[in-house]
Amino acid sequence: MCPVEKFNPHKTSALKFKRERERDGRSGRSVAIREVTLSEARSDALEFGLATDIFMQLKSGKEASLYIASWRGHPIVLKAYRFWHTSHASKKRGWFAPARMEALAAKEYDVLMAAFRAGMPVPTPIGRVANYLTMRFIGDGLVPAPRLKDMVIEKPESVFEQIVDDYLTMYSVAHYVHGDLSPYNLLWWRGKAWFIDMPQAYAVDTWCNMKRVIFLLERDIRNIVAYFEKYGLIANVEEIVDRFLGCYVPENQMRAVHLYWSKRSRP
Numbered sequence: 001m002c003p004v005e006k007f008n009p010h011k012t013s014a015l016k017f018k019r020e021r022e023r024d025g026r027s028g029r030s031v032a033i034r035e036v037t038l039s040e041a042r043s044d045a046l047e048f049g050l051a052t053d054i055f056m057q058l059k060s061g062k063e064a065s066l067y068i069a070s071w072r073g074h075p076i077v078l079k080a081y082r083f084w085h086t087s088h089a090s091k092k093r094g095w096f097a098p099a100r101m102e103a104l105a106a107k108e109y110d111v112l113m114a115a116f117r118a119g120m121p122v123p124t125p126i127g128r129v130a131n132y133l134t135m136r137f138i139g140d141g142l143v144p145a146p147r148l149k150d151m152v153i154e155k156p157e158s159v160f161e162q163i164v165d166d167y168l169t170m171y172s173v174a175h176y177v178h179g180d181l182s183p184y185n186l187l188w189w190r191g192k193a194w195f196i197d198m199p200q201a202y203a204v205d206t207w208c209n210m211k212r213v214i215f216l217l218e219r220d221i222r223n224i225v226a227y228f229e230k231y232g233l234i235a236n237v238e239e240i241v242d243r244f245l246g247c248y249v250p251e252n253q254m255r256a257v258h259l260y261w262s263k264r265s266r267p
């Protein structure tokens with residue numbers, strides 16, 4: 001396993017501020033994009049000891065690029081967070097963006113670790129330096145596992161139960177809501193759904209905004225219930241949310257939960 005490094009002020013940042021000015025097609029505003037190229041990701045990952053080789057790009061999303069890498073012959077995934085925001089923000093807070101990318105990578109690493117320790121099916125986190133994190137490769141050989149969205153499931157009922165049960169573990173043991181749970185962020189591998197992509201997870205603790213927790217929980221569960229409707233499965237979102245709230249609510253947050261229940265019961 002490679003060493004994990006978090007916010008080490010003595011380490012030079014991986015972000016070398018290669019900014020390009022581009023036009024945002026939709027809004028017409030100029031946006032600053034900092035792309036991580038394959039060769040840059042390779043040299044950073046090797047320098048940081050996160051991987052011993054990078055094979056190919058897996059995907060380039062809005063905020064992150066993913067690569068299939070290797071650690072001494074074993075396939076792993078390298079996720080690189082990129083700079084991306086509007087020129088308005090960059091004028092005011094341009095210096096802040098690299099810290100934000102590091103924070104996203106650190107957050108995803110921490111949440112993955114908490115979920116993994118709680119026993120959830122997630123890619124085991126391996127390391128994190130600056131805006132890069134590495135994790136277990138979910139797939140066979142160098143072929144990544146498909147997303148649940150692209151699969152036809154044979155036993156939808158038991159898969160639905162597995163997802164809800166594992167999400168309940170995330171909520172009640174790791175104390176996080178995923179915040180972006182959908183069939184896009186579940187991989188189908190070895191007969192079960194694996195949870196990925198959790199930089200926007202939200203901690204459910206003494207300091208949280210419980211209203212926000214319930215909002216995210218409802219949205220995540222609704223996405224899963226909606227997906228399984230195409231298999232003819234009918235499930236009640238509110239009942240599932242209540243099951244979660246019945247398992248865990250931080251002591252000082254009960255008031256917000258009662259408020260939610262009383263609002264819901266009004267016609």
Ligand SMILES: Nc1ncnc2c1ncn2[C@@H]1O[C@H](COP(=O)(O)OP(=O)(O)O)[C@@H](O)[C@H]1O
Binds near residue numbers: 062196197
């Ligand atoms: N650990 C992994 N193993 C295999 N494939 C992965 C892994 N993590 C992500 N992927 C693939 O990369 C895609 C994008 O990853 P994700 O973390 O969801 O980033 P994004 O923020 O771009 O959606 C996923 O839909 C999945 O196909």
Ligand SMILES: [Mg+2]
Binds near residue numbers: 184185197
């Ligand atoms: Mg995703």
